[in-house]
Amino acid sequence: MAFDLRFTKGHGTGNDFVLFTDPDGRITLTPEQIAAVCDRRFGVGGDGVIRAVRSRHLPEGATALAEDEAAEWFMDYWNADGTPSEMCGNGIRVYARFLIDQGLAELADGDTMTIGTRGGVRDLQRNLSGFQVDLGRWRLDGGEPLVRAKNLPVARPGLGVNVGNPHVVVALADDNELDAADLSFIPLLDPVPADGANVEFVVPADPLTHDGIGRIRMRVHERGSGETLSCGTGAAAAALAVRHWAGAGAPEQWRVEVPGGVLGVRMFPTEDGEHVSLSGPAELVFDGVLGLD
């Protein structure tokens, strides 16, 4: 049945999303409809779609995803090809801004907003760059797949890092190599991780730190969306991987430069293990209505 979708277009460091509200959980977009919405020529265009649904209106069995009663809202995130993802670090900041803009949530300075995601419940605060989100506990995936990308002369070892969703981080020799990589093709991973992966290509700065803050340049090929201008969870995975490679004495705070801007990453101890947080801007660009079949 054809219907009109009222949406808002937003982005975080150029990673762009089509957001819409569905408070009572009445709208189910098919993967084909999501791909049509994200099409940059025939649709609105975006790296993903975010549906704002109240956690209590998730289908039965999915409520565990928002088990914390404070998570009134759930971020239902879909990649541009219509596949779901557990988490989106840029998307969740834009989502918080969208909820506030729609009058569906409030967030005063110093307060915390809790949001449900497929990767678990996440806390956000406002900060100077926009919003900061605690991505929770991270882990090395144990995999070190070889990574090949077009225009990179040899295969490189990657490091599997999970920050709610799966990533493989690859270090390149210098900025020239980073600029030359053709990420319009899907990087080849050997072995292929069971759930696929977002692949981050990084060049740590030399010297690595400035004023105690680690610095990295990064480009990314996202699972389900292709090359994007930024990936928030990818920036966190990149900082965790570079810290891992750098060894003892490496910083806990990082500045990650992506084609769409700059993101901040910080690692910090908590009672349930080390967490990683992500900071960056969240922008809403325009509203519209799209007819969908």
Ligand SMILES: N[C@@H](CCC[C@H](N)C(=O)O)C(=O)O
């Ligand atoms: N761009 C996002 C990540 C979006 C999901 C990703 N493509 C996946 O499939 O895991 C971010 O900012 O983290």
